[in-house]
Amino acid sequence: MVQADVLIVGGGGAGCSAALHLAQRGVRVVLLERGLVGGQATGVNYGGVRQQGRDPAGLPLARKSREIWSRITELTGADVEFDPCGHLKLARSEADEAELLRWNALAEEYGLRPRMIGRNAIRERHPYFSDVVVAGSLMEEDGSANPRLLAPALARAARAAGAEIREHHAVTSLAHDGRQFEVVAKETRFTAPWLLNCAGFWGGEIAARFGEPVPIEKLHPNMLVTEPLPYFLRESLGVVGGDLYLRQIPRGNVIFGGGRGESDAGITRTRPRPDAAFGAMRRAIAVIPRLADAMVIRSWTGTDGELPDHFPVLGPSATTPGLLHAFGFCGEGFQTGPGVGAVLSDLVMDGATDVPLGAFDIGRFTAAQIAV
Amino acid sequence: MKAVVVGAGPAGIRAVEQLVRAGVTPIWIDEAPDGGGRITQRPPAGFSRGASALYGADSGRARRLHATLDALKPRTDWRPDTLVWNIRPEDRVLHTLTNGAAQDEVQYDALILCTGAMDRVLPLPGWTLPGVTSLGGAQVALKSQGVGVGANPVLIGTGPLLWLTALQYAKAGAKPAAVLDTTDLLTKARFGAGMLWNLPTLLRGMGLYAQLKLRGVKLYEDITPLAIEGVNGVTAVHWRDAAWKEHVTPCDAVAMGWGLKPEAQLADLAGVPFDYDGTQQNWVPRKDAAGRSPVAGVYLAGDGAGIGGVDVAELGGARAALALLADAHLPSDMALTHHLDGRLRTERRFRAALEQAFPYPARLAARMDDSTSVCRCEVITAGELRRAAAADAPEMNRAKAFSRVGMGRCQGRLCGTPAAAVLARELQVEVPEVGRLRGQPPVKPVPLQQVD
Numbered sequence: 001m002v003q004a005d006v007l008i009v010g011g012g013g014a015g016c017s018a019a020l021h022l023a024q025r026g027v028r029v030v031l032l033e034r035g036l037v038g039g040q041a042t043g044v045n046y047g048g049v050r051q052q053g054r055d056p057a058g059l060p061l062a063r064k065s066r067e068i069w070s071r072i073t074e075l076t077g078a079d080v081e082f083d084p085c086g087h088l089k090l091a092r093s094e095a096d097e098a099e100l101l102r103w104n105a106l107a108e109e110y111g112l113r114p115r116m117i118g119r120n121a122i123r124e125r126h127p128y129f130s131d132v133v134v135a136g137s138l139m140e141e142d143g144s145a146n147p148r149l150l151a152p153a154l155a156r157a158a159r160a161a162g163a164e165i166r167e168h169h170a171v172t173s174l175a176h177d178g179r180q181f182e183v184v185a186k187e188t189r190f191t192a193p194w195l196l197n198c199a200g201f202w203g204g205e206i207a208a209r210f211g212e213p214v215p216i217e218k219l220h221p222n223m224l225v226t227e228p229l230p231y232f233l234r235e236s237l238g239v240v241g242g243d244l245y246l247r248q249i250p251r252g253n254v255i256f257g258g259g260r261g262e263s264d265a266g267i268t269r270t271r272p273r274p275d276a277a278f279g280a281m282r283r284a285i286a287v288i289p290r291l292a293d294a295m296v297i298r299s300w301t302g303t304d305g306e307l308p309d310h311f312p313v314l315g316p317s318a319t320t321p322g323l324l325h326a327f328g329f330c331g332e333g334f335q336t337g338p339g340v341g342a343v344l345s346d347l348v349m350d351g352a353t354d355v356p357l358g359a360f361d362i363g364r365f366t367a368a369q370i371a372v
Numbered sequence: 373m374k375a376v377v378v379g380a381g382p383a384g385i386r387a388v389e390q391l392v393r394a395g396v397t398p399i400w401i402d403e404a405p406d407g408g409g410r411i412t413q414r415p416p417a418g419f420s421r422g423a424s425a426l427y428g429a430d431s432g433r434a435r436r437l438h439a440t441l442d443a444l445k446p447r448t449d450w451r452p453d454t455l456v457w458n459i460r461p462e463d464r465v466l467h468t469l470t471n472g473a474a475q476d477e478v479q480y481d482a483l484i485l486c487t488g489a490m491d492r493v494l495p496l497p498g499w500t501l502p503g504v505t506s507l508g509g510a511q512v513a514l515k516s517q518g519v520g521v522g523a524n525p526v527l528i529g530t531g532p533l534l535w536l537t538a539l540q541y542a543k544a545g546a547k548p549a550a551v552l553d554t555t556d557l558l559t560k561a562r563f564g565a566g567m568l569w570n571l572p573t574l575l576r577g578m579g580l581y582a583q584l585k586l587r588g589v590k591l592y593e594d595i596t597p598l599a600i601e602g603v604n605g606v607t608a609v610h611w612r613d614a615a616w617k618e619h620v621t622p623c624d625a626v627a628m629g630w631g632l633k634p635e636a637q638l639a640d641l642a643g644v645p646f647d648y649d650g651t652q653q654n655w656v657p658r659k660d661a662a663g664r665s666p667v668a669g670v671y672l673a674g675d676g677a678g679i680g681g682v683d684v685a686e687l688g689g690a691r692a693a694l695a696l697l698a699d700a701h702l703p704s705d706m707a708l709t710h711h712l713d714g715r716l717r718t719e720r721r722f723r724a725a726l727e728q729a730f731p732y733p734a735r736l737a738a739r740m741d742d743s744t745s746v747c748r749c750e751v752i753t754a755g756e757l758r759r760a761a762a763a764d765a766p767e768m769n770r771a772k773a774f775s776r777v778g779m780g781r782c783q784g785r786l787c788g789t790p791a792a793a794v795l796a797r798e799l800q801v802e803v804p805e806v807g808r809l810r811g812q813p814p815v816k817p818v819p820l821q822q823v824d
Contacts, residue, residue: 036770043773148773152764227781227817264462269643272813274458274467278475281820295817297781 004030004164004192006348007183009171009206011037013337014326014344015198016154016165017068020075021345023161030192031155031163032185034170038151040200041329042337044302046223046245046257047147048236049335051112052087052139053103057359058311058332059110064355065339066141072338077160078153080145085247087142088117088235090287091135096240100137114139128232130289144236144247147334154338174209176320194322196344201267201305203313203327211319212362215369216328219306220261222276226294228252237287244283254294256284261301272299306330308369314340314360316347324348325362373700374479376401376466377448378456378638379486381409382433382682383674383689385441387484390693392447394702399449399478401456401468407441410488410508411682413515414438426515428540429576433682457814459483459641461667469818482669482696485638486689489675491629492789494529494554494737495746495754498600499628507537507629520546522625526609528597529629530555531730535580537627542587549623551584552611554630554733556594566725569718573683596736600626630732633789634676640811642670648804652679652727653734653789655808661716663692664699671696679727684719687712737790738797746794747787749780754794761798767807771795781817784809 011033169185204216236247246256259276305328317323380402408414458467491506594614639657674685697704742755760774778784
């Protein structure tokens with residue numbers, strides 16, 4: 001039997017960050033990961049470190065996480081290729097442009113400084129855009145990082161700070177005896193007064209296990225990468241409507257996505273979908289015609305959880321003392337992962353956090369939603 | 373029933389032959405403009421070099437296969453110049469790209485994958501210089517273009533293809549500067565006895581060796597390749613002989629290859645599980661002796677289903693088609709089935725001996741210098757891969773995630789084998805324990821631009 005102060009289930013960005021933040025505060029923490037850390041949504045996403053375009057209710061969390069991204073190298077002792085290259089969200093119509101202006105005004109209330117770039121300026125700065133693009137909103141402090149490196153780097157740092165990171169430890173049973181949690185993984189019993197549910201899409205099963213099911217659906221973002229092209233694009237791009245996101249890394253490859261992949265019933269295998277890929281390819285060429293000549297060398301997808309209102313479940317359980325949920329990040333959890341870990345650490349150690357979590361409460365779903 | 377055969381090499385030709393015989397009209401897809409596969413690669417139209425010059429001892433086989441291919445084409449839905457780049461097994465759909473531009477979907481009830489093989493390489497300092505090709509590449513240049521990779525090439529590797537390529541170059545008028553074989557004579561002799569299972573092939577191999585000697589081509593056994601020298605092209609090969617003496621052989625090109633590996637990406641995307649075959653040192657898609665994969669409706673034949681050589685490809689192609697017919701309750705030739713099963717059993721014994729006689733020098737790959745580029749597409753050195761191992765990469769896909777090995781244009785088809793050897797040694801485990809790179813579509817690059 002292994003006794004800990006805090007058990008974490010799930011080694012994505014949120015779980016690994018929580019392990020690191022708690023270990024730094026001297027807590028005995030054990031993280032249980034079914035496969036390798038960062039193997040699911042955290043590891044195979046687009047790599048956007050983006051506040052741009054988020055619902056205002058999610059901005060305080062994104063802000064907190066962005067502060068951690070500023071010191072991610074010091075925090076992890078590793079280069080996760082974080083590059084605040086700016087996120088440029090494009091308008092392809094007058095209505096899109098109005099949407100950008102609306103969001104920019106909201107964001108300013110949260111202390112963000114998005115900058116509107118009009119038709120002439122965007123043409124001048126980005127001559128490779130087609131006439132489809134009518135305007136853009138630039139968040140200069142947004143950017144990108146390498147998704148394959150984040151969770152392993154956080155896990156390594158957590159381990160160095162004293163956390164126990166157990167990979168290939170699939171949880172086979174979960175229980176709470178009124179005082180402590182008992183979790184069995186790889187035939188070992190782990191007990192602790194705190195349990196952090198950071199299990200991504202599978203977090204829904206854990207919540208249900210403790211009597212609070214949520215209407216979570218699987219989400220498989222469909223992504224592609226081209227062969228290296230001459231470097232021309234510094235900013236990470238998005239569009240109003242969200243059906244295309246695209247960035248180029250300095251070595252030349254263009255990474256882009258849009259639409260959804262798929263999986264089998266048990267999610268033993270996820271795969272990108274050619275129809276989604278073709279859609280993303282068409283939209284990418286419509287915005288940047290020079291991409292027509294490029295070759296796609298690989299496509300992929302991963303698994304995240306999505307909730308009907310597009311907010312995650314983040315905060316204390318309504319049924320079980322000591323249980324904290326942090327799952328279902330709806331494809332937007334890469335940026336927030338480091339911040340979520342800090343929030344969880346605050347909740348465990350201080351019983352409070354400076355980030356408003358109301359919108360993320362697990363009790364927000366109606367009985368009708370849960371029944372579906 | 374919609375049957376689809378992917379590949380028109382020896383395995384695909386013999387598979388289609390049996391399907392057509394049984395009254396099935398398959399859709400037949402091949403990447404080349406005119407089919408023929410690799411070992412019997414067809415020259416472009418209007419090419420005047422004769423079959424015996426192109427295929428040597430295999431010219432009779434090549435003529436027979438090409439005649440069958442041409443006779444079968446009008447009796448199938450023949451789709452040349454077509455790449456299958458993805459499979460959705462749950463819907464039994466193939467995604468194809470024709471002439472590098474036109475996308476299409478192909479439905480199937482049953483699918484025979486005859487996707488062939490490619491050379492295994494050993495990264496060396498200088499292996500990415502212009503003028504360095506694989507043995508297979510050097511052969512294709514000769515067969516399909518009538519040009520050599522050089523007038524004085526050094527050929528490095530091991531296996532019958534090493535001798536065959538050297539002889540083909542000698543016959544075409546080149547003067548190979550040296551043939552450098554990493555396997556010692558003793559290993560070849562020890563397993564040579566096992567090759568008696570296929571005496572004609574064994575004799576043909578010995579014949580190649582004898583002809584090279586007669587032509588005065590310098591053959592060296594048990595060598596260690598050290599580096600390929602050059603600036604804008606190849607100028608010399610540095611190597612060490614069995615007595616540990618170092619040599620520098622001037623040359624104008626290098627062709628190298630250490631046996632073959634299955635081109636099994638489509639089987640992977642179809643969901644076929646893979647097993648490590650320690651004899652051939654390859655990951656091989658699972659199938660029964662008849663070529664049935666564990667995925668319903670998917671059959672495998674030829675080198676893409678595990679390296680077996682051209683005889684096994686022809687036998688296995690026909691056998692897989694007979695299995696497909698039997699599974700579909702269509703009339704199939706029981707006598708032929710029985711005959712093929714017997715021949716395939718004998719061939720497997722021969723093949724096991726051949727693979728052991730000409731092993732992939734995993735020890736050399738594992739020890740490659742830190743500065744040697746292991747992944748050519750992404751320019752990742754062995755040192756970078758080793759650093760990935762140190763950063764908790766217990767298997768190949770994680771090593772890829774950390775180091776970018778196998779992430780480029782070839783998707784690890786070329787670097788997968790040597791990279792696994794490097795990683796395994798670094799982790800002090802056996803090669804199979806580091807696993808294999810998972811396949812991801814597209815199997816080969818596809819253009820962003822869609823043409824209907």
